[in-house]
Amino acid sequence: MKILKQYKVVLLIVGVLTITSCAHEDQPRESQLDYTQPTKTELDNWITANYLSTYNINAQYKWNQNTVDNNRFLFPPMVDKVKPALEVVKQIWLDSYTEIGGADFVKKVAPREIVLVGGVNSNTNGTRTLGIADSGQRITLFEVDYLNKTNRANVTEFVHTIQHEYVHILNQNKPFDEQAWQKISPGDYTGTWHLEVLATSRNLGFVTNYARNNIIEDFAETASTILTSTKAEYAAILASITDPAGRAKLQQKEAIVVQYYKDAFNIDFYALRDAAERNTTKVINNQP
Amino acid sequence: MKPKNIFKFLTTAVLAILLLGSCSNDTDAEKLFDKTPVERLNAQKSELSTALLDSEFGWKAVYFTDDTQLGGYTHLFRFTADGKVEMASDFDNDTAVYKSDYNIVLGSTVSLLFDTYNRIHLLSDSDSYPTTALRGKGYLGDFQFLYYGKENEDIIFRSNRLVREVRFVKATAQDWADLSKNLDTEANLVGGINSPLFKLLEIKDGSTTKKYDFSFSPVTRFSTSKSIDAGSSEVISRGVGYTPTSIVLSPAIVVGGQNLTNFVYNPADGSFTATGTNGVSAAIKYSNAPLVLTDDYKVTLPAAGAPSTAFGYIAANLSTAPTNSPLCLQLLNEINAALPSTQKVNRVQFTFYNNGTADIMYSFTGGKATFYHRVTVTKDAVNKTIILKHSLWHNGTSVIAAQALVKNLDDKLLDPKGLYVTKESFRITYTNTIYTFTGASSSFRITTYAFQ
Numbered sequence: 001m002k003i004l005k006q007y008k009v010v011l012l013i014v015g016v017l018t019i020t021s022c023a024h025e026d027q028p029r030e031s032q033l034d035y036t037q038p039t040k041t042e043l044d045n046w047i048t049a050n051y052l053s054t055y056n057i058n059a060q061y062k063w064n065q066n067t068v069d070n071n072r073f074l075f076p077p078m079v080d081k082v083k084p085a086l087e088v089v090k091q092i093w094l095d096s097y098t099e100i101g102g103a104d105f106v107k108k109v110a111p112r113e114i115v116l117v118g119g120v121n122s123n124t125n126g127t128r129t130l131g132i133a134d135s136g137q138r139i140t141l142f143e144v145d146y147l148n149k150t151n152r153a154n155v156t157e158f159v160h161t162i163q164h165e166y167v168h169i170l171n172q173n174k175p176f177d178e179q180a181w182q183k184i185s186p187g188d189y190t191g192t193w194h195l196e197v198l199a200t201s202r203n204l205g206f207v208t209n210y211a212r213n214n215i216i217e218d219f220a221e222t223a224s225t226i227l228t229s230t231k232a233e234y235a236a237i238l239a240s241i242t243d244p245a246g247r248a249k250l251q252q253k254e255a256i257v258v259q260y261y262k263d264a265f266n267i268d269f270y271a272l273r274d275a276a277e278r279n280t281t282k283v284i285n286n287q288p
Numbered sequence: 289m290k291p292k293n294i295f296k297f298l299t300t301a302v303l304a305i306l307l308l309g310s311c312s313n314d315t316d317a318e319k320l321f322d323k324t325p326v327e328r329l330n331a332q333k334s335e336l337s338t339a340l341l342d343s344e345f346g347w348k349a350v351y352f353t354d355d356t357q358l359g360g361y362t363h364l365f366r367f368t369a370d371g372k373v374e375m376a377s378d379f380d381n382d383t384a385v386y387k388s389d390y391n392i393v394l395g396s397t398v399s400l401l402f403d404t405y406n407r408i409h410l411l412s413d414s415d416s417y418p419t420t421a422l423r424g425k426g427y428l429g430d431f432q433f434l435y436y437g438k439e440n441e442d443i444i445f446r447s448n449r450l451v452r453e454v455r456f457v458k459a460t461a462q463d464w465a466d467l468s469k470n471l472d473t474e475a476n477l478v479g480g481i482n483s484p485l486f487k488l489l490e491i492k493d494g495s496t497t498k499k500y501d502f503s504f505s506p507v508t509r510f511s512t513s514k515s516i517d518a519g520s521s522e523v524i525s526r527g528v529g530y531t532p533t534s535i536v537l538s539p540a541i542v543v544g545g546q547n548l549t550n551f552v553y554n555p556a557d558g559s560f561t562a563t564g565t566n567g568v569s570a571a572i573k574y575s576n577a578p579l580v581l582t583d584d585y586k587v588t589l590p591a592a593g594a595p596s597t598a599f600g601y602i603a604a605n606l607s608t609a610p611t612n613s614p615l616c617l618q619l620l621n622e623i624n625a626a627l628p629s630t631q632k633v634n635r636v637q638f639t640f641y642n643n644g645t646a647d648i649m650y651s652f653t654g655g656k657a658t659f660y661h662r663v664t665v666t667k668d669a670v671n672k673t674i675i676l677k678h679s680l681w682h683n684g685t686s687v688i689a690a691q692a693l694v695k696n697l698d699d700k701l702l703d704p705k706g707l708y709v710t711k712e713s714f715r716i717t718y719t720n721t722i723y724t725f726t727g728a729s730s731s732f733r734i735t736t737y738a739f740q
Contacts, residue, residue, distance in 0.1 A: 010300050032326045039370070063403040065395065065432060070449060073426040075409035079388070118405055120415035124424045128415075145405075 043083055050090060051114070055107055059086055061116045067138065068117065077118035077144035085116060085144045085158070091283050092159045093166065096275040101267050109173050109265075111166075113138040118145040127194045131161035136172035139165045152284050156228050159280065163224035171219065174264040181215050181256055184249050189214055202241045205249025222250070223257045226269070230277050332398045336435045339443050340367040340400070346374070347443070348459040350529040353411055353428040354450055355538040358418070359509020360529025361427070362470055363408055364459050377407035378470040378530060385464070395432065400445065402431040418507045469532035476553055477528070477535060478506050479574070481614045483558065485731050486575040489513040489524065493544045494567035500524060501579045502572055505610075511537070516579045535560055543568045577728070578708055581672040584723070585709040587738075588674050589667060590642040599725070599736040600637035600649075605717045609735035611724050616734045619697040626693060630654040636697070636734065638725075640665060646676065648701060650694050659683050659691055661698060673706030673728050700732035701725070711738075 040048070043061075051057045060067060063076040077085070097106050111133065121129040121142045132140040141161055148154045188204045190196065193212040201209050211221035226234055241247040261269040321328060340347070346366030352359065364385075366374040373390040376383055388406035393399055402408055410416070411429020418427065433445035433454055443456040479487075489500040500513035500522075509529070515522040529536040533553055540547035541562070548570045551560035561571040587597055606612070607620070624632050631654035640646045646665050651658040660683070663676040681688050691698075701707065705728035712722040712735075720737040727733070 014303060032324075032330060034330075061404070062389065062391075063401060063431070065401075065448065073412045073414040073424070073428070075412045075431065076403060076405050078405045118409070119413045122414040122424045126423070 043079065046083060047086065051086065055094065055110060057110055057112060057114060059114045059116065061144075067113070067115050068140065072121055074117050074121060074142070075119055077116045081118070081145050081147065082116060084149055085141070085147050086114075088147065088149060088155060088158060088283055089114070089141075089162055092155075092276055092279045093162050096272060096279050097267075099275045100272045101265060105265070105267075109170060111137055111139045111169055115140040116144045117142045119143065120146075125194060130157070131165045133165035133168040133172075136169045139169070141165075149283060149286070152280070155280060155283060159276075160224055160228045163227045163276075164220045167220040167223045168216070170265070171216065176219055176260045176264075177256060178215060181219060181253065184252050188212060189218075199240075199242075202237070202250070203243040203246040205246045205253065207237065207250060207253075218253070219257065222253045223261075223269075226254065226257070227273050227276050228280075229273075231270075231273070329394060329398060332435060333392050333394075335438075336398055336400065336443070337392050339438060341369060343458045345459045345461050345464065347456040348463050349454055349456050350531075350536055350538075351408075351411070351429070351447075351454055352452060352527045352529065352538045353430070353447070354452065355527035356525070357422075357508065357510060357527075358427055359511075359527040360536060360538055361411060361429075361509075362467065362529060362531070364464055364467060365456070366459075373402065373406070375402075375406045375408065376464065376467050377410065378467055379407060379410045381468075381471060382407075383468040383471070393432075395448065396434065398435045399448065400433045400435065466532040470530035473530040473532065473535060473553060474506055474509075476555075476558065477504060477530075477560065477572075479558065479731075481618060482731050484574045484576050485613055485726060485733055486578055487572060488516075488575050488579050489570065489572050491541065491543055491570045492567060499579060504528065537562075541570055543570060577671070578710070578726070581708075582710065583672065584711045585667065585672055585674050585707075587711075587723070588638070588640045588646070588665060588709060589644070590640060592642055594642050595740070596639055596641045598637060598639045598739040599723050600635050600739065601734050601736045602635050603633050606735045606737070609716055609722075611712065611722070611733060611735045613726075613731050613733040615700075615730065615732045616697075619700065619732070622696060623694055627652070627656070628654070631656045636736075638736070645679065648676075648698070650691070657683060659688060661691075663702065668706050671706065671728065673708055675704070675706040676702045678702060700727050700730055701734075703727040703729055703732070705729040 047059045051059045059082075061077055061079070061082040068074055094106050115138060117140060119142070123129060128142070130142055134140070139162060141158070143158070146154070147158050185205045188206070190212050193201075193209045196209045196212060198209055201212055204212075206212050206218065206221075207225045208221045211218040225237075229237065238247055238250065241250065258269045261267040261272070323331070346364060348362065348364050350360040350362045353361070362378045364376045367390060368374075371389055371391060372387055374385050374387050376385045386406050388402065389404040391401045391403050393401050408429065408431045411427040412431060413426045414424045416426055417423050422428065428450060430447035430449050432448040434448060434451075436444040436446055436453075438444065439455075441458055445454040445456065446452060447454055487502040487504075489502040491498045491500070499516050501516055502511060502513045504511040509527060511524075511526050511528050513524040513526075524541065526537040526539065526541070529538065531550075535551045535553070537549050537551065540549040542548075543564065544566070546564040546568050548562035548564055548568070551562045551570070551572060553560050557574070559571050559573040561569060563569045588599075590597055603620070607617075620633055627633075631652050634651045634653045635649060637649040637651070638646055639649065644665050646663050648661040648663060649658060650660070659681060661681055662679040664679055666675050666677070667673070668675060681690050708726040708728060710724045710726065712724055714722060716722060716735075716737075718737065720739065723736050723738050725734050725736065
């Protein structure tokens with residue numbers, strides 16, 4: 001019992017010390033960090049309403065050196081070019097996927113951030129980088145300043161970029177059958193794709209020269225080219241291929257793309273293409 | 289005590305010591321600063337934002353993005369407290385004022401960021417580059433500047449990527465009004481179509497004078513001055529910025545411990561002069577003759593019995609040669625303009641025979657017949673020129689009348705004071721040696737390939 005009493009005393013002292021020991025420490029004061037919200041412009045509010053609240057996607061047009069490659073000489077877009085570009089992206093890309101994939105599709109599988117860059121991202125070998133998809137989270141779009149909503153070819157190239165990058169993001173969420181794809185034209189990929197002639201590439205079963213970079217780009221180029229072409233335009237591409245073996249290879253790739261959309265996301269790829277075409281026409285004719 | 293009790297005692301003791309000692313405020317790290325890092329950064333941030341607003345007419349910066357290969361671009365900024373900035377630049381002819389946003393952000397240190405598009409972003413366009421070596425890099429410009437503190441009235445920054453010092457000095461109302469005159473200064477430095485083609489940089493250190501052959505490219509705003517002393521390979525390379533009345537060189541030319549940067553324009557003789565003390569000065573001046581006279585002209589006078597020599601201007605390859613003078617290009621364009629749209633000047637070609645005569649051949653694209661101007665060639669050994677004099681015009685087989693079409697250009701080749709002949713050190717497209725022919729009494733210079 002005596003020992004027990006001693007313990008009680010010791011425990012009491014320990015308890016008192018524990019509870020009171022830190023009583024003199026400084027209490028946290030108000031934060032020194034600047035939490036004031038920047039004033040929102042009309043454009044900021046528009047982005048919040050149409051991208052952030054609707055899709056949980058942030059569209060960044062103000063410069064932040066952490067979201068761009070600092071080795072490149074790039075610059076932010078002109079402010080008055082931002083909304084037209086985002087409208088095009090929304091109408092042709094987001095609305096088409098929403099229509100065919102369901103209201104929640106893009107909300108679930110989407111980049112969380114779109115970064116807009118004004119000028120051309122020119123490479124030292126003379127090529128231009130039109131867009132970048134980072135780890136399924138961010139899409140960077142270049143040449144926003146040069147988008148002309150009334151020019152179909154110009155709109156198509158711009159939308160091609162986002163369609164292409166979005167295919168990467170879909171792939172980063174659910175991989176396609178890379179082994180099957182690899183077997184179609186195994187020996188024809190090249191790092192110097194920008195020196196190739198389009199007709200030659202098509203005859204080898206590639207939809208564009210860039211598709212010859214690697215199978216990941218090949219898949220994204222095949223899918224995005226079909227999505228940004230009308231049915232007739234794509235048929236014309238197929239018809240222009242003089243080598244029947246090349247045409248068969250491209251059609252094989254097309255079949256894998258269609259199957260991938262069906263299996264992975266239950267999306268009818270051709271219906272998606274038709275929706276994108278309808279929405280592109282609307283953009284060019286300036287319809288809501 | 290039993291071992292068990294010893295253990296209990298020790299446990300209690302250790303616990304008590306730890307508890308009692310735990311709240312000791314004594315940390316051994318020495319406090320180097322009175323304030324926490326956050327407090328210091330915040331202080332810097334507010335210091336910078338206050339400083340930016342503390343100038344009635346804003347700030348002026350001559351931004352040398354990389355003065356080892358490019359010149360300076362003058363920018364004027366006027367900041368307001370609501371995060372807006374008005375900006376003008378002498379990057380091109382558009383010196384109007386535009387409005388955009390700025391922000392003070394934390395990077396590796398407190399920095400000033402122009403986060404929406406304005407004039408300063410023209411320097412950072414990967415697709416707009418002055419030379420092929422800068423493809424993909426534009427003018428190497430930054431639009432985020434790290435804050436390095438204040439020096440007297442100035443604000444000192446360094447560029448974010450190339451870490452070059454950028455100094456903001458207080459601007460005046462006059463600076464805003466006169467910005468477009470910076471481009472007049474550029475025109476003065478480049479010279480007009482009839483300005484002499486030779487320029488020298490003359491540096492005086494109070495006792496001796498050194499001369500350099502000065503050349504300037506307005507595309508890069510960069511100057512290169514080669515020493516004309518025999519055996520010297522000294523080259524002074526400097527970036528050039530403009531003010532309404534002078535040019536600014538970066539880095540400074542150091543003469544006798546004095547920094548010479550501001551070269552003031554003198555409209556009377558077209559010179560730019562920077563004056564120091566004790567007789568130190570540097571000046572960029574026109575020269576009517578080449579600074580170094582060479583014996584290169586002798587190739588146009590083959591000895592009796594030797595093969596003839598030929599030198600040809602070929603429009604397809606040489607029309608963009610930097611050594612063609614504006615006057616030469618203007619005269620060639622005049623001829624092209626006078627021809628039907630399918631025809632153009634193809635070649636202007638000299639053939640020097642070994643008997644003191646030469647043919648100047650004029651050939652054309654689009655099927656127009658070639659013709660020749662036969663001339664005599666004499667040398668002026670003192671001025672090291674060749675003088676061409678009219679003999680006759682012919683078409684290869686028979687004598688024809690004088691060709692009015694090419695008269696103005698032809699007159700320059702038959703300059704009464706003669707032509708300087710220079711063997712150049714660069715090549716264009718082919719391995720042929722390049723020779724230039726320069727009028728001794730005009731600002732005419734044409735670029736040719738040597739065919740031997």
